[in-house]
Amino acid sequence: MRAVASSRRPGFSKTALAAALRERGISYLHLRALGTPKAGREAARKGRVAEMRAIYSGQLETPEAQLALEQTRSAASQTPSALLCFEAAAASCHRAVIAERLAAKDQFELVDL
Numbered sequence: 001m002r003a004v005a006s007s008r009r010p011g012f013s014k015t016a017l018a019a020a021l022r023e024r025g026i027s028y029l030h031l032r033a034l035g036t037p038k039a040g041r042e043a044a045r046k047g048r049v050a051e052m053r054a055i056y057s058g059q060l061e062t063p064e065a066q067l068a069l070e071q072t073r074s075a076a077s078q079t080p081s082a083l084l085c086f087e088a089a090a091a092s093c094h095r096a097v098i099a100e101r102l103a104a105k106d107q108f109e110l111v112d113l
Helices: 014-023 038-045 049-059 063-078 094-106
Strands: none
Touching (some): 038 049, 063 094
16 A cells, blocks of 8 residues: 555565565555555655645545555455554554544454554
């Protein structure tokens, strides 16, 4: 769920992460449409969480993001699923917005590990 599937963190690029998870019997689903737009990433980096959430909420209204949300909802209803987050505070991450939307509509349980 990243707009940019590469990472400066070793092992967290899309390909490396998917391979590491696959070795452990875990599927990885990358849905680019659920990534944060550049303006949202910039706001998040500067600690402007409310601005990032507003920008990201707009992203989630696009047809592509709506389809990706449905794919996420379907996957989560079929198998235990996790939204991965590298942020120190999960509430400051765009994945928290996804989790909130899924939980509100489908009554999925949110667990912060």
